[in-house]
Amino acid sequence: xxxxxxxxxxxxxxxxxxxxxxxxxxxxxxxxxxxxxxxxxxxxxxxxxxxxxxxxxxxxxxxxxxxxxxxxxxxxxxxxxxxxxxxxxxxxxxxxxxxxxxxxxxxxxxxxxxxxxxxxxxxxxxxxxxxxxxxxxxxx
Numbered sequence: 001x002x003x004x005x006x007x008x009x010x011x012x013x014x015x016x017x018x019x020x021x022x023x024x025x026x027x028x029x030x031x032x033x034x035x036x037x038x039x040x041x042x043x044x045x046x047x048x049x050x051x052x053x054x055x056x057x058x059x060x061x062x063x064x065x066x067x068x069x070x071x072x073x074x075x076x077x078x079x080x081x082x083x084x085x086x087x088x089x090x091x092x093x094x095x096x097x098x099x100x101x102x103x104x105x106x107x108x109x110x111x112x113x114x115x116x117x118x119x120x121x122x123x124x125x126x127x128x129x130x131x132x133x134x135x136x137x138x139x140x
Contacts, residue, residue: 014074019110020066023052023084024059027118031055033087036114038069041078042099046070073106080104084123086116086137094137096123102133 040046050067079101107129115124126132
């Protein structure tokens with residue numbers, strides 16, 4: 001089998017899905033802004049971004065205002081890269097590294113829960129079935 005045939009076979013096994021993400025403010029205080037970005041293969045052409053303003057402490061971003069994103073499952077599918085920016089009321093900004101990936105699996109329903117934790121300065125990603133991931137948030 002040629003390399004071209006192998007690539008074509010892998011692409012045929014890939015499936016695109018629509019997912020939705022919400023963020024929980026576990027920062028311990030109201031936040032001025034939260035921006036969540038999803039990319040497939042860390043490619044800016046395959047990017048979705050959502051910003052929520054005035055997010056109350058211990059509350060989720062609105063159910064009717066989720067980040068809608070596209071993800072891929074199957075052999076050879078693109079990784080899901082996530083990035084978040086948290087801005088406090090004191091204008092301190094925290095972000096995760098730009099190359100953090102945590103992929104939605106074919107066992108998941110596409111609903112992603114993201115928590116920002118102010119005590120540990122972390123973002124936690126949870127999926128419906130597969131194991132999630134955690135990444136540190138650093139002040140800019």
